[in-house]
Amino acid sequence: MPTLLAAALGLAHALSFAPWNLPWLQVLALAGLFALAPHARSIWHAALLGFAFGLGWFGLGVSWVYISMHTYGGMPALLAGLATATFCAFLAIYPALALALAHRVALPARLALALPALWTGSEWLRGWLFTGFPWLASGYAHSDGPLAGLAPVLGVYGATLAAALLAGALALALHLRAARRAVVLAGLGALLLLAAGQVLRGVQWTQPDGAPISVRLVQGNMPQDMKFSEQGLQRAVEVHSRLLDGPRVDLAVLPESVFPIPLNYLPDHVTQTLLGFVRGQDSALVFGVFIEDPPGSYYNSAVGLRPDAGTAGAPPLQRYSKRHLVPFGEFIPWGFRWFVDLMRMPIGDQRRGAPYQGPMDLAGQRIAVNICYEDLFGREIISAWQVPDRAPTLLLNISNLAWFDDSIALDQHLQISRLRALETGRPMLRATNTGATAVIDARGAVTQVLPYRTEGALNAEVTGYAGTTPYVRWGDWPALIATGLVLLAGLLLGRRR
Numbered sequence: 001m002p003t004l005l006a007a008a009l010g011l012a013h014a015l016s017f018a019p020w021n022l023p024w025l026q027v028l029a030l031a032g033l034f035a036l037a038p039h040a041r042s043i044w045h046a047a048l049l050g051f052a053f054g055l056g057w058f059g060l061g062v063s064w065v066y067i068s069m070h071t072y073g074g075m076p077a078l079l080a081g082l083a084t085a086t087f088c089a090f091l092a093i094y095p096a097l098a099l100a101l102a103h104r105v106a107l108p109a110r111l112a113l114a115l116p117a118l119w120t121g122s123e124w125l126r127g128w129l130f131t132g133f134p135w136l137a138s139g140y141a142h143s144d145g146p147l148a149g150l151a152p153v154l155g156v157y158g159a160t161l162a163a164a165l166l167a168g169a170l171a172l173a174l175h176l177r178a179a180r181r182a183v184v185l186a187g188l189g190a191l192l193l194l195a196a197g198q199v200l201r202g203v204q205w206t207q208p209d210g211a212p213i214s215v216r217l218v219q220g221n222m223p224q225d226m227k228f229s230e231q232g233l234q235r236a237v238e239v240h241s242r243l244l245d246g247p248r249v250d251l252a253v254l255p256e257s258v259f260p261i262p263l264n265y266l267p268d269h270v271t272q273t274l275l276g277f278v279r280g281q282d283s284a285l286v287f288g289v290f291i292e293d294p295p296g297s298y299y300n301s302a303v304g305l306r307p308d309a310g311t312a313g314a315p316p317l318q319r320y321s322k323r324h325l326v327p328f329g330e331f332i333p334w335g336f337r338w339f340v341d342l343m344r345m346p347i348g349d350q351r352r353g354a355p356y357q358g359p360m361d362l363a364g365q366r367i368a369v370n371i372c373y374e375d376l377f378g379r380e381i382i383s384a385w386q387v388p389d390r391a392p393t394l395l396l397n398i399s400n401l402a403w404f405d406d407s408i409a410l411d412q413h414l415q416i417s418r419l420r421a422l423e424t425g426r427p428m429l430r431a432t433n434t435g436a437t438a439v440i441d442a443r444g445a446v447t448q449v450l451p452y453r454t455e456g457a458l459n460a461e462v463t464g465y466a467g468t469t470p471y472v473r474w475g476d477w478p479a480l481i482a483t484g485l486v487l488l489a490g491l492l493l494g495r496r497r
Contacts, residue, residue, distance in 0.1 A: 137160060155475070291321065
């Protein structure tokens with residue numbers, strides 16, 4: 001019965017994220033899991049409770065990976081279902097590890113301190129080990145609400161720790177044998193966390209810098225099964241040329257891998273169409289495309305063109321190449337080529353871009369580009385600030401989520417981008433193939449968004465920002481140090497107990 005309850009709580013935890021956006025439900029779900037921990041009969045039983053919670057959480061939250069493997073990858077349904085279940089089970093190991101490690105810590109320190117700290121540590125580990133997969137990290141549920149104020153200071157893992165501490169305080173209050181003094185202290189700590197987050201929401205860490213620019217974000221809605229077909233290039237040129245047309249803008253953006261062949265092999269009429277738009281409209285343009293350089297080495301890249309491209313003193317093009325590749329989709333882990341060969345994955349073995357690639361100078365802005373799920377990794381996004389006098393004024397994400405149809409992945413990815421805007425104090429522009437194509441302001445609010453799975457162009461005005469948030473300056477270190485201190489306090493208090 002406790003195991004089934006843990007799985008149900010995991011399902012509730014998944015519902016706290018977008019598109020449902022119920023951050024309070026996440027705290028309740030975590031509190032329910034933590035409250036089950038004292039009933040575990042052994043360390044293995046504690047791990048089983050965490051594993052069951054993880055199966056519910058990821059079984060619902062990332063079930064969309066099945067669509068990419070079966071519907072568009074061509075993998076047989078049974079095998080794709082088994083691979084999806086195996087992936088969810090692997091992710092469920094992390095919460096299992098957190099509950100197992102906390103099992104030896106005595107109450108009340110286990111609920112109030114050790115479990116929240118180990119939960120946060122397991123979330124960080126999930127975002128780092130084996131290149132990392134921090135999708136649905138607990139802090140992402142708090143893109144709204146009081147804990148959102150912690151993001152510019154402590155990042156997503158700081159919000160994760162705060163949410164886990166709130167859940168620990170609630171679990172302690174639910175524990176029948178908990179001492180009243182411990183419950184009162186934990187409750188006061190929870191109130192202080194909420195108050196601190198709310199106060200920090202009112203702090204303006206960054207400021208507008210310069211006049212606004214006009215932008216056009218294009219959403220082509222190219223079907224994934226047509227994208228790499230014989231008609232894919234012609235359809236891509238027709239659709240995106242039509243959507244680019246309109247009143248002049250300072251910056252236009254096309255999605256990730258907008259053309260099905262590398263830039264090196266684009267026909268002359270396609271490159272002339274792009275250059276004709278840039279020069280005819282006196283507009284900057286960013287578009288996603290593969291680049292083969294040298295022969296046989298492929299990069300998932302974004303190319304930036306300015307109206308003065310090719311003239312004296314101006315770069316012919318600016319380039320960003322994706323640094324954090326998706327396992328199995330963009331690079332093949334050792335020993336798994338047989339698995340990738342079961343799917344139709346075009347250009348499935350790519351090369352990583354350089355660790356530091358400066359922002360693009362376009363439309364009077366310094367634009368830090370990231371591609372698709374790279375914006376899950378806040379520590380990598382802030383590397384764009386490596387050269388202080390070249391600090392970005394805007395963030396730009398280009399994506400192609402057509403691999404996942406109109407699943408909840410689209411809403412979840414938009415929520416992730418909102419956390420990156422909060423952490424950096426920068427507006428985030430998103431140009432995607434099927435959604436979410438959107439403008440996010442420097443405080444993490446979505447100001448404009450196109451309907452999903454439709455052709456369209458989002459015209460907007462956006463202002464660049466200057467200034468530095470604590471998160472940009474220090475990254476994840478303050479959150480990790482705080483997590484370590486909370487764990488140390490839990491271990492010391494548990495030992496005294």
